[in-house]
Amino acid sequence: MSTRQVAMVMDLNKCLGCQTCTVACKRLWTRREGMAHMWWNSVNTQPGTGTPHGWEHMGGGFKDGEAQPGHRPTVSEYGKAWDFNHQEVAFGGKPDAFLKPEGGDPGKGPNWDEDIGGGEYPNSNYFYLPRICNHCTHPACLKACPRKSISKREEDGIVLIDEDRCRGYRFCQEACPYKKIYYNELAGVSEKCIFCFPRIDEGVTTACSRQCPGRVRFVGYLDDPAGPIHKLVHQHKVALPLHAEYGTQPNVYYVPPMSPPRLDAEGNPTDEPRVPTEYLVSLFGPRVVEVLEHLKAERARAAAGETSEVLDLLISRKWLDLFGPFTKHPRETEGAKLSHAAKGAPL
Amino acid sequence: MKCIRVDRIELAPDARIWTAQPVTAIDMVATPPGLQPTAYIQNSWADRPYGRITPLRVAAIHDGEMLAIRLSWKPVGGGNPDFPDAAAIALPVSGDPVLGLMGAPDAPIHLLRWQTHHDGGELIRSILAEGIGSTRPGPEIKRRVGVRRHDGLIDIVIARTLGQGAGAAPLLAGKTTKIGFAVWDGGNEERAGIKAFSGDWIDLALDA
Numbered sequence: 001m002s003t004r005q006v007a008m009v010m011d012l013n014k015c016l017g018c019q020t021c022t023v024a025c026k027r028l029w030t031r032r033e034g035m036a037h038m039w040w041n042s043v044n045t046q047p048g049t050g051t052p053h054g055w056e057h058m059g060g061g062f063k064d065g066e067a068q069p070g071h072r073p074t075v076s077e078y079g080k081a082w083d084f085n086h087q088e089v090a091f092g093g094k095p096d097a098f099l100k101p102e103g104g105d106p107g108k109g110p111n112w113d114e115d116i117g118g119g120e121y122p123n124s125n126y127f128y129l130p131r132i133c134n135h136c137t138h139p140a141c142l143k144a145c146p147r148k149s150i151s152k153r154e155e156d157g158i159v160l161i162d163e164d165r166c167r168g169y170r171f172c173q174e175a176c177p178y179k180k181i182y183y184n185e186l187a188g189v190s191e192k193c194i195f196c197f198p199r200i201d202e203g204v205t206t207a208c209s210r211q212c213p214g215r216v217r218f219v220g221y222l223d224d225p226a227g228p229i230h231k232l233v234h235q236h237k238v239a240l241p242l243h244a245e246y247g248t249q250p251n252v253y254y255v256p257p258m259s260p261p262r263l264d265a266e267g268n269p270t271d272e273p274r275v276p277t278e279y280l281v282s283l284f285g286p287r288v289v290e291v292l293e294h295l296k297a298e299r300a301r302a303a304a305g306e307t308s309e310v311l312d313l314l315i316s317r318k319w320l321d322l323f324g325p326f327t328k329h330p331r332e333t334e335g336a337k338l339s340h341a342a343k344g345a346p347l
Numbered sequence: 348m349k350c351i352r353v354d355r356i357e358l359a360p361d362a363r364i365w366t367a368q369p370v371t372a373i374d375m376v377a378t379p380p381g382l383q384p385t386a387y388i389q390n391s392w393a394d395r396p397y398g399r400i401t402p403l404r405v406a407a408i409h410d411g412e413m414l415a416i417r418l419s420w421k422p423v424g425g426g427n428p429d430f431p432d433a434a435a436i437a438l439p440v441s442g443d444p445v446l447g448l449m450g451a452p453d454a455p456i457h458l459l460r461w462q463t464h465h466d467g468g469e470l471i472r473s474i475l476a477e478g479i480g481s482t483r484p485g486p487e488i489k490r491r492v493g494v495r496r497h498d499g500l501i502d503i504v505i506a507r508t509l510g511q512g513a514g515a516a517p518l519l520a521g522k523t524t525k526i527g528f529a530v531w532d533g534g535n536e537e538r539a540g541i542k543a544f545s546g547d548w549i550d551l552a553l554d555a
Contacts, residue, residue, distance in 0.1 A: 069391035072429070144387035146480045146539045167482075169539045170429070175387045185465055 002157035005137065006200060008209065009218040009232045009239040010130055011255040011314055017114070017128035019043055021208035021217070025132075028207045029194070034186030036081035039110055040193040041208045043130045047118035047279055050129070051110045052077040052179050061140050061177030062247030070140075070174040078182065079110030118279070122267065125274040127257040129283075130216065131242070132208065133180045133193035134250030135159045141192075144175035156221070157251065158195045166190055177246035202333040205326035215316050220324025222251070227324035228313060229253075236310040238291050240284040255314065256280050256288045258295055350407035352520070352554035356415040358493030360502035365406060365417050372402035373528055375543035382447065383540050384480040398543035399423050400530045403434075409553055413489075414518050415506040416526075421499055424534025432534070435460035436505055437527035438516030439548070440475070446527040446548055449476040457485055457516040459505050461492050462531075469494050471505060475514060479540065486514035509553075521555035 025041040044050045052058070052073035060070025082101035089097045100106070117126025135152075139159050142150040149165035150172060152158070161172070161181075166189040173181045173190060181192045196206040204210070209217035220227035222234070232239040232255065239253035257280070261269035273292070280288045298308040313321075320327045330336055348371045357364045377398025383389045404419040418434050435458045437446060442454030450456035458474040471492040473485035493504040511517030518524060525548035531537040 067385070067387040067390050069387075140387070144385050146384040146388060147482075148480060167539070171385070171387055171391075171539070174391065188465070 002152055002154050005157035005222045005251055007222045007229045007251040009253045011216050012127055012257040014214040014216045015128040016214050020211050024207040024211035034184035037075050037078050038182040041132050043128050045114050045126050046129045048113040055179040060175045072170055072174045073179050076107050079108055082106055122263045123274055134252045137249035140175040140248050141172035144171040158197050161190055163189045203328035204330050205323040218322050219326055244285050256284050348549055348551050350409050350553040353408045353410055356408055356410045356413050358491055358504050360493055360495040360504050368406040371405050373405055373545050375401035375403050376546045378540050397537055397541050400532050400543045403528055413506050415504050417504045419502045422532050424532040426534045427536050430533040430536050430538050431462040433462035433531040435529045439525055440516045449479045452477045461503055488515045520553050523550055523552040526551040
């Protein structure tokens with residue numbers, strides 16, 4: 001058990017599915033050989049099968065405290081990293097050529113069901129669900145590893161894989177119910193989101209949260225009453241874990257998406273939200289109903305000219321308020337200074 | 348089991364020298380489910396068969412400098428490509444280690460483990476074990492491997508220098524030591540403690 005737990009809250013009402021978080025993570029951490037298929041941060045359209053495809057039905061996690069068998073996702077289930085025929089289209093001299101993945105049947109990409117969503121017109125609906133490793137309080141991956149290659153940091157609960165100890169047995173992939181562990185075939189080791197711990201150690205928030213143009217992601221310690229995480233999770237109780245029933249106590253929380261009213265056959269608004277409540281319950285548990293009611297009431301208060309502490313917090317007018325104690329600029333870190341010095345550049 | 352002295356060992360599993368050697372058929376057994384180191388592995392393999400490769404056919408020779416062990420078996424797995432076929436020989440370094448427990452801190456086991464690398468090369472790793480789940484890189488010792496796959500069989504020859512010291516299990520001409528074996532059926536997704544093994548040590552008498 002860690003003495004503190006760093007955590008993230010993602011406000012799904014603000015996520016616009018731009019994948020900037022995904023690219024920020026990709027550029028920083030998963031550009032080495034064998035990592036082409038890895039998206040430590042992913043954003044999928046819900047309802048949908050997600051990444052890897054159908055991950056919610058792949059098992060793992062705990063039931064009544066018992067470790068549950070799980071499926072080990074294949075690279076094609078994660079979604080292959082396609083190479084495209086750019087050369088042919090741009091320089092091939094074929095006016096009819098169009099952009100397509102090379103190498104025969106491309107299968108599914110990691111975000112193949114983007115914007116499909118659910119429902120029928122005029123009640124079609126979707127929202128975006130960003131996901132990273134949940135840095136669980138009871139990590140199924142850690143418990144499954146026969147090598148003790150996975151540890152949870154004492155000071156902040158970040159879950160890390162020791163690649164020197166890992167032998168690529170991949171029990172962690174099977175045991176993780178969120179399927180957020182990837183296998184590097186070339187290195188022969190499992191790899192996953194590290195919650196940007198080198199940045200966290202220097203007081204810089206994660207790349208995904210800092211780069212998010214929608215101000216979706218809050219970062220901080222769960223037990224810091226002055227920080228945004230404690231306020232959203234414990235004080236205002238508007239942030240919920242994803243699939244808490246998996247039994248790992250995840251430390252990424254979500255403010256569930258509100259949606260416009262469902263329309264009846266005549267096109268008139270009803271009292272039902274367009275994103276079906278039962279679907280949100282299936283993701284975030286039964287408490288999602290009271291959270292949505294609470295948010296609705298707070299919106300009504302704000303619309304009536306009253307102040308709403310929770311909405312002020314969620315709006316986050318001051319960008320750095322999102323990041324708790326991790327507000328330092330990356331260029332102010334010791335590593336950046338050393339890098340600049342090595343290049344002979346001014347600090 | 349006898350280790351016959353020859354003029355020169357051969358790494359090729361189909362080399363003529365091997366046809367003249369006595370072959371011992373080792374009855375292999377699955378590692379006990381209760382000894383799997385995590386509840387996840389125990390639960391996820393509780394209803395799955397594993398460790399079904401048996402017998403393992405073994406022959407041993409040495410030339411005064413190198414010892415060579417020829418292993419031959421028939422994989423039975425379902426052809427899953429995620430994990431390689433693999434095999435290991437185990438030798439006690441010191442003390443009186445229990446093979447099934449992979450040794451202990453005061454009684455380590457030295458393993459030479461073969462598998463085919465993803466790039467097609469043949470890997471033979473030197474590994475030291477001091478208990479289940481404890482394996483770490485073993486002593487740098489001269490070792491080689493020869494591999495042949497044919498007619499649904501895998502034949503390999505694992506060779507290492509004779510001698511002792513620096514963490515390597517002692518192997519001395521004219522002496523008797525113990526040896527154990529393990530085989531992983533890659534097609535059945537066998538890895539780590541999910542494997543077939545020889546159950547207990549087998550005496551290996553090296554010709555003088």
